[in-house]
Amino acid sequence: MHDQKENGTCQEVQANITQFMQEIFHTYKKQKDNLIPILEEVQEKFGYIPKEAQKEISEFLEIPMAEIYGVITFYSRFTLEPKGKYAISVCLGTACFVKGSRKIMDRLTQRLNIEPGQTTEDGLFSIDETRCVGACGLAPVFTVNGEVHGKATVKMLDTVLDEILEKEKTVEK
């Protein structure tokens, strides 16, 4: 149990988490096998699993924090860090790989200067590797916040990134 950032744990956020946890606990029995379904809900709601939520779950299900941490880190859908505003996933399933998705990923990591699983410092982008989003007919694909971009090329990725950056620039102004 280390290295977990207390991400933005101002009181307001913490109250938010506590309230959400109490809400969902009503729908679950105190059974150990409910750990993963509860974690799914937290991940879905916050985009990661805050340490405060882990504490609440630990008390509710009477499971040690260490064990919960073990489960979170075992499954790739659960993360301890918040995702970027634009979460980009590149499919590295075999169908996409054969059609060149590695090149898309290489370009993405090169441009954003982060590795898969990381978020850029400004919190704008995060990159993930996914295994098959199910759009094999459109291979290779990458998704931005769940929206699928099919038959992708390096050029297309560049265009998408440039558009986002342009949009963010105008927002700043």
Added chain:
Amino acid sequence: MKSLEEIHKIRKEKRKELDLRTNTKADTREKHILVCHGTGCTSSKSPQILENFKRILKEKNIENVRVIKTGCFGLCAKGPIVIIRPEDTFYANCRPEDCEEIIQTHIIEGNVVERLLAKDIDGSKVQKLDNLSFYKKQKRIALKNCGMINPEEIDEYIAFDGYKALEEVLTKWTPEDVIKTISDSGLRGRGGAGFPTGKKWELTRAAEGTQKYVVCNADEGDPGAFMDRSILEGDPHAVLEAMAIAGYTIGANKGFIYVRAEYPIAVQRLKIAIHQAQEYGILGTNIFNTGFDFDIEIRLGAGAFVCGEETALLESIEGKRGQPRLKPPYPAQAGLWGKPTLINNVETYANIAQIILKGSDWYSSIGTENSKGTKVFALGGNVNNIGLVEVPMGTTLREIVYDIGGGIPNGRDFKAAQTGGPSGGCIPKEHLDTPIDYESLKNIGSMMGSGGLIIMDDTKCMVSLAKFYLEFTVSESCGKCTPCRIGTKRMLEILEKLCEGNGTKEDIDKLEKLAINIQKSSICGLGQSAPNPVISTLKYFRDEFEEHAVDKVCRALECKAMAKIMIDPEKCKGCGLCQKNCPVNAIEGEGREKRAINQDKCIKCGTCLTSCPFKAIGN
């Protein structure tokens, strides 16, 4: 709650109403516009197409036309797909803005929208779905209802004999009858290993214990495989019905479906299906007034490939890290919470109801001597007709790739097919005529696997393919046993060395030795099969490994460290296509001049390679 009589009535009436779905000569003025809502078509805007159709029909006050969402039709490469019944017209690559024209030309004027018809392999435009060569050699059993019914309406499932097998079994059959029929049918597990299904049911029935469980393994982890997902999205009730039959047979009244959370549409349709079945009293207590209780819960997988291994899956349902257990005891003896548990894969379940209704003789008449029935494959990679195909066992790879798949795009040559994903192996050109069944595939060093079938053309490097699969297993190894945790990592390091041009011939021998040791000493199926992609590529493409190690050459130009991409001035016609596609403007030359690559700028992405129509670009 519906009585049996009420269900019979729904079946009869709804079947009449849906006659036009299967009967092209149906005597009706009604039309059904079916819009594919599988994951593939959904991600290319099929929900918008559905909405547009509905809106336009309403605006134009057309009443005898219904728009229906369905599961996957299979031909994902041509999606989004729209089919109009009863005439069975197949429209490919539809866009939301095409709806207006389809309604005007097809529905109102009664003509076909020529430009949206699918092109067949020979380039001809085909009007009817059944006439497309993609469908001609297929036989749909597990996919029977996919693309035919609305998966979110239980009545449509009931109309096509849904829940009839469950009724038969609960009211007339003993559990022994079920086991005998399933055993005689010759059905084997479709998850990959091919264990006889009847035997599994018999063992779980025989196991002692009052509490037993039925589990459906829908944790389809093979990257590039989507058979199970399509079944769940297109025909979820078929799985529920089979699980209930299994529950009655083995003596269980609780079932779990473990499905990947990455499949939101499948999860949603399953939830709807379970809810509808419960409302009708088909799941719950005292089903069909026979005293049999059975209910099903969904559990979501959280993104771990190893959870497709049955004991790891059980650990995950129990809320733990998904690490495999030592076997024996097998799940049939001690599974979920230590109770006897029956685990089958989605596709296996999808065959059950039809075997019960049509008999074991019917089923065993399809397929080869030891592999009966059909198999669904997710055909992907470098092949024209990417999609979902279901063929009788014994169909050759050549038939799948060329007759159904429409061959290799861009005039390239077939190099290899990969079956069984990260646990399987590759099949080279010389084995294209191997009939596909459990034994034949094993004999040539591959495996049936769950049904991922990836086709590769001659621009693919087999060493880097092996590396790709090892990267996968390394990141997915659960870490419980040493051979898999450390061994696969060492194998990957050797493969990386080879791909970077730093390998030696000794490395290849070391790789082979490690592979065999890991195969022999890992705990679970994942570890034992992890070296398969390496062993089989070494078997058929050893010369490529040696080229990497000795000559420092990657003939496919995929291994960047060794690649220097050049344009052959003899072959270059100066068309400029490569230049147009190059993302970093590394290609120089103007007009009809022969092009050249500026090596300082080139990032070796290979885009030019695939875009050159004259094959002028190479090493």
